[in-house]
Amino acid sequence: xxxxxxxxxxxxxxxxxxxxxxxxxxxxxxxxxxxxxxxxxxxxxxxxxxxxxxxxxxxxxxxxxxxxxxxxxxxxxxxxxxxxxxxxxxxxxxxxxxxxxxxxxxxxxxxxxxxxxxxxxxxxxxxxxxxxxxxxxxxxxxxxxxxxxxxxxxxxxxxxxxxxxxxxxxxxxxxxxxxxxxxxxxxxxxxxxxxxxxxxxxxxxxxxxxxxxxxxxxxxxxxxxxxxxxxxxxxxxxxxxxxxxxxxxxxxxxxxxxxxxxxxxxxxxxxxxxxxxxxxxxxxxxxxxxxxxxxxxxxxxxxxxxxxxxxxxxxxxxxxxxxxxxxxxxxxxxxxxxxxxxxxxxxxxxxxxxxxxxxxxxxxxxxxxxxxxxxxxxxxxxxxxxxxxxxxxxxxxxxxxxxxxxxxxxxxxxxxxxxxxxxxxxxxxxxxxxxxxxxxxxxxxxxxxxxxxxxxxxxxxxxxxxxxxx
Amino acid sequence: xxxxxxxxxxxxxxxxxxxxxxxxxxxxxxxxxxxxxxxxxxxxxxxxxxxxxxxxxxxxxxxxxxxxxxxxxxxxxxxxxxxxxxxxxxxxxxxxxxxxxxxxxxxxxxxxxxxxxxxxxxxxxxxxxxxxxxxxxxxxxxxxxxxxxxxxxxxxxxxxxxxxxxxxxxxxxxxxxxxxxxxxxxxxxxxxxxxxxxxxxxxxxxxxxxxxxxxxxxxxxxxxxxxxxxxxxxxxxxxxxxxxxxxxxxxxxxxxxxxxxxxxxxxxxxxxxxxxxxxxxxxx
Ligand SMILES: Cc1cc2nc3c(=O)[nH]c(=O)nc-3n(C[C@H](O)[C@H](O)[C@H](O)COP(=O)(O)OP(=O)(O)OC[C@H]3O[C@@H](n4cnc5c(N)ncnc54)[C@H](O)[C@@H]3O)c2cc1C
Ligand SMILES: Cc1cc2nc3c(=O)[nH]c(=O)nc-3n(C[C@H](O)[C@H](O)[C@H](O)COP(=O)(O)OP(=O)(O)OC[C@H]3O[C@@H](n4cnc5c(N)ncnc54)[C@H](O)[C@@H]3O)c2cc1C
Ligand code: SF4
Ligand code: SF4
Ligand code: FES
Numbered sequence: 001x002x003x004x005x006x007x008x009x010x011x012x013x014x015x016x017x018x019x020x021x022x023x024x025x026x027x028x029x030x031x032x033x034x035x036x037x038x039x040x041x042x043x044x045x046x047x048x049x050x051x052x053x054x055x056x057x058x059x060x061x062x063x064x065x066x067x068x069x070x071x072x073x074x075x076x077x078x079x080x081x082x083x084x085x086x087x088x089x090x091x092x093x094x095x096x097x098x099x100x101x102x103x104x105x106x107x108x109x110x111x112x113x114x115x116x117x118x119x120x121x122x123x124x125x126x127x128x129x130x131x132x133x134x135x136x137x138x139x140x141x142x143x144x145x146x147x148x149x150x151x152x153x154x155x156x157x158x159x160x161x162x163x164x165x166x167x168x169x170x171x172x173x174x175x176x177x178x179x180x181x182x183x184x185x186x187x188x189x190x191x192x193x194x195x196x197x198x199x200x201x202x203x204x205x206x207x208x209x210x211x212x213x214x215x216x217x218x219x220x221x222x223x224x225x226x227x228x229x230x231x232x233x234x235x236x237x238x239x240x241x242x243x244x245x246x247x248x249x250x251x252x253x254x255x256x257x258x259x260x261x262x263x264x265x266x267x268x269x270x271x272x273x274x275x276x277x278x279x280x281x282x283x284x285x286x287x288x289x290x291x292x293x294x295x296x297x298x299x300x301x302x303x304x305x306x307x308x309x310x311x312x313x314x315x316x317x318x319x320x321x322x323x324x325x326x327x328x329x330x331x332x333x334x335x336x337x338x339x340x341x342x343x344x345x346x347x348x349x350x351x352x353x354x355x356x357x358x359x360x361x362x363x364x365x366x367x368x369x370x371x372x373x374x375x376x377x378x379x380x381x382x383x384x385x386x387x388x389x390x391x392x393x394x395x396x397x398x399x400x401x402x403x404x405x406x407x408x409x410x411x412x413x414x415x416x417x418x419x420x421x422x423x424x425x426x427x428x429x430x431x432x433x434x435x436x437x438x439x440x441x442x443x444x445x446x447x448x449x450x451x452x453x454x455x456x457x458x459x460x461x462x463x464x465x466x467x468x469x470x
Numbered sequence: 471x472x473x474x475x476x477x478x479x480x481x482x483x484x485x486x487x488x489x490x491x492x493x494x495x496x497x498x499x500x501x502x503x504x505x506x507x508x509x510x511x512x513x514x515x516x517x518x519x520x521x522x523x524x525x526x527x528x529x530x531x532x533x534x535x536x537x538x539x540x541x542x543x544x545x546x547x548x549x550x551x552x553x554x555x556x557x558x559x560x561x562x563x564x565x566x567x568x569x570x571x572x573x574x575x576x577x578x579x580x581x582x583x584x585x586x587x588x589x590x591x592x593x594x595x596x597x598x599x600x601x602x603x604x605x606x607x608x609x610x611x612x613x614x615x616x617x618x619x620x621x622x623x624x625x626x627x628x629x630x631x632x633x634x635x636x637x638x639x640x641x642x643x644x645x646x647x648x649x650x651x652x653x654x655x656x657x658x659x660x661x662x663x664x665x666x667x668x669x670x671x672x673x674x675x676x677x678x679x680x681x682x683x684x685x686x687x688x689x690x691x692x693x694x695x696x697x698x699x700x701x702x703x704x705x706x707x708x709x710x711x712x713x714x715x716x717x718x719x720x721x722x723x724x725x726x727x728x729x730x731x732x733x734x735x736x737x738x739x740x741x742x743x744x745x746x747x748x749x750x751x752x753x754x
Contacts, residue, residue, distance in 0.1 A: 171556065171687070171689045172687060172689075173507060173514075173553075173554040173556070181687075181691075210554070211554050211555060211556035212493075212556070213556060213557075213559065213689060216497065216557070216558055216559065217493055217494070217497065217556075217557070217558075218493075239689070239690070239691040240690055240691065241691070241692065241693040243693065243696075243703060249703070250696065250698055250703070250722050250726065251725075252725060252726060252728070252729045255694075256692060256693040256694070258691055258692045258693060259686060259692035259693055259694040262686055262687065262691070262692050263686060267513070267514070267686070268511070271511075272733065272736075272737070273538075273733075273736050273737045273739075273740035273741075274511060274740070275511045276511055276512050276513040276538065276539055276737060276741075277513045277514070277686075278730045278733035278734075278737065280729065280730065280733070351725075352722075352725035352726075352728070399689065399690050399691065399708075400690075401689065401690065401708065
């Protein structure tokens with residue numbers, strides 16, 4: 001049998017239909033497609049793909065089970081190390097991780113590892129997974145988790161399984177972090193996938209308290225000294241939106257991507273007025289940035305009825321940090337790319353509304369600290385993009401609330417919590433941290449990987465603490 | 471779920487809710503606010519904590535029915551529940567003994583000024599309060615303010631109670647006559663806060679105002695609440711809501727508050743139709 005050089009395509013909604021709705025774009029493999037794709041895996045002994053996965057999913061082993069049609073075993077294998085496979089299969093930048101190292105990628109396309117992972121997880125979920133609550137004894141030690149993004153949820157799941165009494169505190173009214181408020185429904189269904197995964201954690205025995213802002217409703221010190229928590233994990237993410245610091249950013253019609261996406265995803269503004277939160281989308285939208293956040297903002301604007309949407313990015317296509325699939329989908333949907341372009345001012349009318357985005361063209365110069373060639377302004381290249389909405393997606397920093405209210409918690413210059421990359425330990429005994437709050441904005445699977453390590457370290461720490469107190 | 475223990479109508483379109491929220495009551499300080507959601511489809515509505523009682527574990531909210539969401543909130547009754555309530559949010563008012571403090575409250579803004587005036591008084595300051603409203607039937611909290619103030623001045627636009635004047639008139643007179651004034655705290659409509667700040671500026675008297683830009687999360691995550699203060703962007707929900715009135719760009723704030731004007735009617739119409747059962751959207 002000759003080897004297929006390309007992945008089996010995953011069925012998708014037609015472009016013309018999907019830009020009119022918020023339903024998921026990709027529809028997932030069927031059993032036949034999944035088996036056929038699994039056939040492509042060579043079952044390499046050394047499994048180079050695994051080293052690209054931050055949690056080292058046993059990729060050949062689970063794919064072998066998919067190939068055999070034994071999906072229960074496939075999902076069990078994945079879940080040994082990854083508690084949110086339906087999410088990872090959808091949003092991991094596979095081309096940078098597992099699939100990058102697949103031997104097939106040398107000649108053609110890698111095995112569709114993400115697609116298979118998603119298929120296994122979706123099948124298990126649709127079948128209804130049996131989850132039994134883990135009884136924790138009255139003497140079980142208590143762990144507080146701050147933030148319910150992928151990092152916090154991973155720690156919660158791992159520690160609940162070990163018999164600890166776990167409570168997650170979330171500032172918003174729904175748990176999930178970026179998975180709920182940031183990544184759009186058409187990429188990651190909220191009720192069907194995210195809340196279903198979170199409900200599985202609840203079934204395990206994890207308690208989730210929403211509307212609890214740590215640093216205000218409780219401080220970390222209060223959790224430990226007054227509320228009886230033996231250890232704390234901080235997974236508060238990188239939620240603070242950066243602005244460009246250019247003129248006109250306070251005009252009506254300028255959004256941070258966080259606000260735009262939160263209104264749409266968390267607050268369901270796409271159903272306005274049934275859903276009470278409004279969102280403003282003009283006719284012509286510019287989205288500044290080139291990452292997943294920018295692609296999500298652009299594709300959301302399109303679905304909300306914008307006639308023309310452009311991505312404005314200061315480097316070239318090669319440097320776009322977004323997942324390949326997102327860039328591909330964005331192009332298919334008609335998003336324009338203004339590459340090597342940087343905004344210099346937002347222009348407004350007398351009523352305070354956006355009427356244009358002034359930009360300059362860029363050229364790539366010498367490599368900068370990140371190794372990428374630094375964009376420099378091309379002389380006399382100023383021009384105005386005719387837009388009435390601007391969405392800024394140039395990155396997020398750490399929210400300072402927890403750091404500023406916790407005694408003895410060290411942070412770096414950018415305000416990220418300093419934590420050991422191997423175990424999440426911070427400068428404060430009993431307090432661990434991981435995910436975007438430590439690394440800066442990264443990926444779901446890296447946040448989960450950090451959560452895994454922290455959970456193991458918290459377990460060791462609490463075992464020690466128990467012995468001391470005996 | 472957060473239970474409404476008491477509902478009162480204080481003036482036409484102004485209602486008070488006392489809500490069971492022990493975790494918030496325990497921490498609340500003057501100047502802070504909460505965000506609530508009535509139901510699954512509800513907006514996140516920010517409201518100042520007008521009062522709190524640590525013993526009973528309750529907080530008091532006062533609101534004016536200005537649009538669809540606040541009107542819907544006004545329909546809830548004693549014994550009913552709010553789906554979500556989070557807080558206390560924002561920075562607390564900095565309260566210390568400094569001498570004489572003037573507290574200015576306009577319209578519904580009198581409610582959030584009250585706990586500040588009380589705090590200032592408890593800290594040993596002499597408190598002079600100026601409260602104003604369009605007309606006497608919408609003037610709230612007169613007795614409460616009187617109880618925590620050494621002197622209370624009332625103004626109405628139509629002269630139906632107190633002086634027929636804007637709050638800035640007696641304020642200017644005070645600034646001219648009373649050299650002991652150390653601080654002015656003003657909460658009310660943006661335009662009032664702007665003119666209070668203009669009034670005190672020539673005297674160089676520090677002036678605190680509480681800003682109410684449109685908010686979503688209230689935790690510093692969306693940046694929608696950004697306000698220009700001293701030419702720098704600040705997030706009102708975490709850096710404020712109180713700021714130095716002499717540094718605030720009130721014009722930007724007023725402009726940004728109009729962002730959803732076009733949508734407000736659509737929302738109000740929809741809510742009204744839904745209430746009357748004539749909605750034809752087939753999905754509610
Ligand atoms: C629009 C968007 C698209 C993305 N797309 C992808 C993608 O395709 N693939 C990918 O791998 N990654 C993607 N990412 C990045 C990824 O989502 C993040 O790296 C990941 O979610 C980080 O997880 P976390 O658990 O550290 O934090 P978060 O997911 O940010 O969760 C933190 C949680 O903590 C809560 N919190 C914060 N402060 C407090 C407090 N004081 N008290 C209580 N709770 C608090 C927050 O409300 C939030 O719910 C995307 C990010 C965004 C914004
Ligand atoms: C920190 C803070 C404290 C506040 N405290 C009080 C209070 O104690 N009592 C009170 O009556 N009001 C208070 N407000 C204002 C109150 O939140 C708004 O009146 C309410 O959200 C309007 O909703 P609506 O749907 O009824 O009106 P809409 O028809 O939506 O709007 C009416 C007006 O309110 C503004 N508004 C709409 N949504 C918001 C929002 N999410 N945040 C802020 N403004 C908004 C609009 O710009 C518009 O000018 C406060 C606002 C903030 C930010
Ligand atoms: S978790 Fe992500 S990186 Fe790891 S195997 Fe799955 S898709 Fe690949
Ligand atoms: S490297 Fe590719 S082919 Fe080899 S085991 Fe991994 S997925 Fe299969
Ligand atoms: S309300 Fe979102 S940052 Fe202030």
